[in-house]
Amino acid sequence: MENETNIESEYIHSFTLEEQQRLIDQALFLEPYHHAGLDFNGCRTIxxxxxxxxxxxSVLVRRWPRAKIIGVDRSEAQIARARQTLATPLKEGRAELHLAAGDRLPFDDASFESACVFWVFEHVTEPLPILRDIWRVLKPGAPFATTEVFDKGLYMYPRLPGTMTYFQAFTALQAEFGGDPDIGVRMPGLLAQAGFVDVTTTDVSPTLDARMVDPQARRSFLNYFQTLLLSGADALRARNRVDGSLIALVKQEFAQLWADPGAVFSYGAKQTRGRKPGP
Ligand SMILES: C[S@@+](CC[C@H](N)C(=O)[O-])C[C@H]1O[C@@H](n2cnc3c(N)ncnc32)[C@H](O)[C@@H]1O
Structure with missing residues (x-):
């Protein structure tokens, strides 16, 4: 298993309690955008x-009550927190957790009836070995879906210069760590290279515009994205890529967006689906 300190030093987010809570809030906030299109009907394992x-x-356990949900992560800290999040489903046998790297899955060939990945390939240098190992452990015909960022798709109206400067620093650091902040657009080709068939991709970019009139909905939307961007602030500040005044400007610009009924904020995300060949 890789050394936890090395993993952490090359991860734009972090493994702090605050960041772990952000992931839980994020999955719930983005559920309508990113779980609605998943079809694991009839699958007994995900x-x-x-x-x-x-x-x-946790969202999968709730949405697919007939399936057992099996999770794998290479970070001990994440798996330890996952054990708390899933205490009840683990006790009931509805979920399982494994500490392992995605390209060395500790499972036999053709073990699972479906699989998914959210926000992982953007952080890795070599996505293909992970995709190939997922392909290996899927049963013939099993569906697979992955949801990934396309950071070049970030659009803001009016343009927020401070936020754009901050975001460029954020994506540049992620790329320096070996990730690809635009990998969403590469995923269909990567799935095909790994052997998946019937590969399709859908734009699932969360977007705020004048159709979102409820002030509370607008506030939650912008709060979520402000928190997401600032989740990289510690890593960026530690390397002197951004300073306190830029972070203050980002917060100020988000407050302006909230108050502007004509504002648009769209964050690029792509969901790619395919299946292992077979019946
Ligand atoms: C941004 S988090 C996303 C977590 C979860 N999918 C979600 O949406 O809440 C990325 C996770 O991928 C894990 N990860 C990164 N590279 C990995 C690899 N090669 N094998 C297994 N896990 C990996 C990290 O430890 C981290 O927990």
């Missing part, structure tokens, strides 16, 4: 690779 603190697994 594997999630890079399950983190089991934020998505």
């Amino acid at each position: 594997l999630e690779v890079g399950c983190g603190v089991a934020a998505q697994m």
Whole structure:
């Protein structure tokens, strides 16, 4: 198993309690955007690779009551927190957790009836070995879905110069750590290279515009994205890529967006689906 300190030093987010809670809030906030299109009907097992603190697994447990949900993550800290998040489903045998790397899954070939990944490939240098190992452990015909960022798709109106500067620093650091902040757009080709068939991709970018009139909904939406961007602030400040005044400006610009009824904020995300060939 990789050394936890090395993993952490090359991860734009972190493994703090605050960040772990952010992942749980994030899965719930983004559920309408990113779980609605998943079809695991009739699947008795759903594997999630890079399950983190089991934020998505909790949603899967609720949405797919007939399936057993199996999570894998390479970080001990995340798996430890996942054990707390999933205490009841683990006790009931509705969920399982494994500490392992995504390209060395501790399962036999053709073990699972479906699989999914959320927000993991953007952080890894070599996505193909992980996709190939997921392909290996799926049964013939099993569906697979992955939801990933396309950071170049970030759009703001009016343009927020401070937020754009901050975001460029954020994506540049993620790329320096070996990740690809635009990997969403590469996923269909990567699935095809790994052997998946019937590969399709859908734009699932959460978007705020004048159709969102409820002030509370607008506030929650913008709070979520402000928190997401600032989840990289510690890593960026530690490397002198941003300073306190830029972070203050980002917060000020988000407050302006909330008050502007004509504002648009769209964060690029792509959901790619395919299946292992077979019946
Ligand atoms: C941004 S978090 C997403 C967690 C979860 N999928 C969610 O949406 O809440 C990324 C997770 O991927 C895990 N991860 C990164 N590379 C991995 C790899 N090669 N194998 C297994 N897990 C990995 C990290 O430890 C982290 O928990």
